[in-house]
Amino acid sequence: MTVSASRPSCLDRRPVSWYRDSIAFDLGTCPPLAGEVRADVCVIGGGVTGCSAALHLAERGYSVVLVEASEIGHGASGRSGGQILPGLGTDIATVEQALGLEAARDIWEMSREAVRLTAELIERHAIPCDVSWGYLHAAVKPRHVRDLKALRDRLAKDYGYEALSWLEGEALHEHVVSDAYPGALFESEAGHLHPLNYTLGLARAARDAGAKLHEGSPALEIRRGSPHRVVTPAGSVTADVVVLGTNAFQHGLVPELDGRVMRAANYIIATEPLSAEQAARVLPQNDALSDANFVLDYYRLSADRRLIYGGEVSYTGREPHGLQARMDAKIARLFPVLRGVGIDYRWGGEVAITLNRAPDLGRIGQALYYAQGYSGHGMALAGLAGKLMAEAVAGQSERFDAFAAMPHRRFPGGETLRTPLLVLATAFYKLRDRL
16 A cells, blocks of 8 residues: 555554554545534543444534544554454443443343444445354353353343354354364354554444544543534534543543543564465464463454464563463464464554443543543444444444443452452462463
């Protein structure tokens, strides 16, 4: 791709990843905000949440200004594994216990809508993001087999969801050529895509609909009032409504949200391109896969047949000791055919998780909306969250309120002990994964 000379050097600042080096089109110039501007809505954050909100608001006729601290897709939206999944980052039973079966059914159906919305946006706006369908939830040990089969049966019985089928033996090997898994649930409604190209495509669609996009424009302060005023280093946006889509990068901008999410770093590698024969001996149906561990691993093939493999986690801001060797060993153990295959890219990035792993949507006052804490399920859900916030701004808040009813608590421990306590809890679950 040739980048226009008029575009700021944001691509040079974008974290090194295969996604950065496989951008399918030039978004063009999104200059930093300069001076004072007026809009109906100011969207803060240029990930899937913010770009979807900007798109759906602009399509409803609102004047929209989006400000992004770095560049479009800088966070998890442009660096993730690219999985498109129904459901939430937590088991639907968590929602059912909090809100009841009927409310949980509504949220489950909206999570399926999130996947359909992703597909619709890709098609409607001709976003070149290599979308592909088919997903495996793989068991690593016998208790996973029991749990996954029970999940399939429960979703069919209580939620009418029939897109899950159990695979093992040769039927499983037709999808993943590895002896590591005793079985897996195949999900036909789930899939994967190139997350950065998808996010850039949403941004392009939002701009085409009339939204104004500004990169390199961190929101330094929200001066609340009627209207609000969002202050950036070189300007400000006066807006009747503010939509917050910063997720892991809230940085105290809205104090009421402090402690409601934790930032967790996740790590991904991309191999050199595989031959057609090698790819056929890894994921012959081009499905994506994640295992059933609490600290799970996940992988898929890229359009140029690289294995995109992610896993491991850090809450401390430091890369885990021996990360590179562990990830290389995992690939070699899963797929002996890939022993000696080169690793062309390694990168990491932060996601936001909530205490109960359910997404945190809500409003503060009547004109400040937020969506955050997708806990690893944001690729589809964030797009829906943007649409739901646009509906709520337009006075149709029932669906947004269904998600906002989910109770959320701050992580315990305060600023000093919050991270150590989470590290300790994660260490327990890592130990449990090994048993």
